[in-house]
């Protein structure tokens with residue numbers, strides 16, 4: 001089996017100036033999979049598609065705006081052109097992929113809060129999804145591999161999906177072929193019969209044997225087959241093994257195009273909608289899966305959280321680094337495998353006074369954190385730790401001792417208890433400074449959830465002794481994938497006057513959808529605008545008395 005792609009030159013599109021609110025500079029790159037006409041993969045997009053600037057300033061040198069070497073194309077060149085649009089629930093917008101509908105609202109929202117230089121990076125518009133979970137239904141002769149139709153459990157087959165990395169599309173076709181040839185029955189939800197329920201495909205674009213410019217398009221796929229049985233010892237395991245071998249023989253290192261990185265099995269028999277069961281088995285290929293983001297090598301297990309749009313995430317991390325002062329102590333809440341915290345520890349922030357603490361609720365991320373640590377430069381001399389804990393329980397205990405707080409919650413936003421702790425941070429600071437305050441005395445700790453978190457934590461102490469700090473964060477970096485919850489959290493934080501908004505950036509993490517990723521920087525205190533208002537009120541009062 002060979003996998004072919006039509007070579008497509010990278011297209012660069014620039015949103016017409018007239019349509020832009022006071023915000024944006026956009027850049028986009030196409031990586032499209034087409035029919036099997038040529039064996040070459042699509043041309044490489046640039047490694048960084050990020051650029052930003054305030055509309056009032058001239059574009060910076062890496063801006064793609066009025067660059068004479070770049071041919072601006074109309075926004076119609078930024079269309080999805082996907083035959084599955086409307087039947088598949090993945091994309092909600094066909095046109096203007098570079099400008100999600102929500103962008104106008106976001107710009108106005110931030111402007112009202114005093115941030116008039118909100119920027120937006122469009123990143124890659126097609127072929128951006130490096131991680132996909134797809135349902136498998138239908139029959140062995142006509143398998144359907146794709147997403148559910150909106151509001152139903154009918155699976156829409158999506159070959160050549162425009163959002164998927166080309167290697168995912170190619171791996172899906174290989175899987176389809178295997179299902180047919182080996183007569184593998186997809187799962188039947190009504191009858192609870194059949195074998196193959198879902199597949200997760202994750203692409204690694206980190207192949208250092210290739211020139212950097214070729215790595216993205218030559219990404220290899222970690223395939224996780226979700227199998228309807230309790231374990232690998234069940235009666236159907238031979239079929240599973242045959243399917244894995246088929247994928248490896250036809251997509252592994254000895255095939256024409258080395259497409260498959262590895263094959264895993266996950267065993268799931270539950271009748272609910274949860275995709276994965278608890279049991280994972282590595283079947284073939286490399287066990288370790290590495291990606292390179294935020295300046296570090298990151299290990300990802302198939303069971304742990306991974307960003308779908310790796311390149312856009314990398315752009316976001318590069319921007320985020322700018323807002324962390326050298327030598328800061330950082331707490332990374334909702335940390336997953338600690339990618340954000342560790343990238344801060346390794347790149348430009350690696351001073352010995354620094355400490356990085358990551359807090360995550362999913363135990364599956366622990367291994368990924370440990371592996372990632374192994375590849376950090378040995379020159380790093382920081383206290384680095386990862387804690388298996390629920391942020392919502394006593395959130396203040398995680399804030400003490402850090403100058404910068406990074407939060408990257410799920411779509412539903414921050415836990416209410418964390419919002420409350422951040423709103424009341426000033427009074428908490430006064431308590432923290434009181435030496436006898438029991439809340440912050442580590443050795444007398446009795447609370448079971450804190451003790452449990454300690455047991456499950458990983459601590460890499462610094463080689464130099466450090467003074468214990470009782471400081472509370474002066475900077476809050478909020479990464480959001482849920483616009484509605486972000487607005488709510490942001491409004492709550494600002495209304496407390498404990499924080500003000502200093503900067504905001506948007507990233508096109510999910511082109512074709514309503515979503516945008518936000519990177520917002522909050523600083524302590526009410527901010528200049530509130531102070532100004534107060535002082536002008538005072539002046540008015542004074543004038544009245546005279």
Ligand SMILES: C[S@@+](CC[C@H](N)C(=O)[O-])C[C@H]1O[C@@H](n2cnc3c(N)ncnc32)[C@H](O)[C@@H]1O
Pocket residue numbers: 305306307333334335336337338339340359360361362389390391392408409410411415481
């Ligand atoms: C959007 S992901 C971000 C992960 C990580 N920052 C990254 O980029 O790889 C949100 C993470 O928060 C974790 N999470 C959800 N609720 C949590 C809670 N109450 N306490 C700690 N972590 C939580 C999830 O397991 C998930 O890994």
